[in-house]
Amino acid sequence: MPEEVLFAGKTFTVPDPRHTAVLPGQLGYEKRDLIRLLGEHLSPDFTVLDAYAGVGIGTYLYLRAGASCLAVEKDAEMFACLERNLRGERAVLREQDNRRTLEELLGRGAAFDVIDLDAPGDFHEQLAMSFRLMDSGYLWLTTCEYMHIQRNLNRSTLERRYGAGIEELYLTRDRYAFQEMVSRHVEAIGSTAGHEVQLVHHAIGRTAVRLLFSVDTTVPRGLTDELSARERYFGPRRTGQAPS
């Protein structure tokens, strides 16, 4: 049953009561705070492609920061919430698989300042296409692949993708080493598309990692200062594990 949650002074309809991403202490909550921070450091008319928009809470934060947004969501139930939540807002909403959207956008030479890949599952096709839609700006990536490592799944797929170093991660389950591996991978894909890509920030939850990359842009000093002052790990901390 859909229900309503209050976040950032606005009521959002969410598909079910297990939607915990607006609770402090969750990566989903932190993710939204990071969007807010980034928005404060961008010029007020920036453009965003929110490729995994969900119910639109992240999109709403971009809009509040002054952005024009294209928000894409493929699930009908989520999309119904998204439409309802962003009614009257300056956002274009698409109920579509984002791969089709990205193809269309590439076909007409569109470009965005921020691309948000808040991907629950596979994001690799979308990642490569996204780089072709950016002159410069910021790219967010969320990956839940760490969950595969924790559960000892998809080892050969991850090995093909990231190389033999993944073997050790299946043993150590080191979240920080995982984040570094993803980051090197994203930088390599970006460089294939002719971009200089640098990791700006990462936040790690129990199963997911959220990373912010700059793409051919200099990160404002104030943003770096604010981001580096923030804690990067959310969830139960193991003894001796320090945030990097």
Ligand SMILES: C[S@@+](CC[C@H](N)C(=O)[O-])C[C@H]1O[C@@H](n2cnc3c(N)ncnc32)[C@H](O)[C@@H]1O
């Ligand atoms: C983690 S949620 C997004 C949360 C949202 N960014 C927020 O901050 O509220 C991921 C969403 O991506 C959607 N999704 C997954 N694969 C997709 C695809 N290929 N195209 C479009 N949407 C997709 C899922 O249905 C889900 O609603």
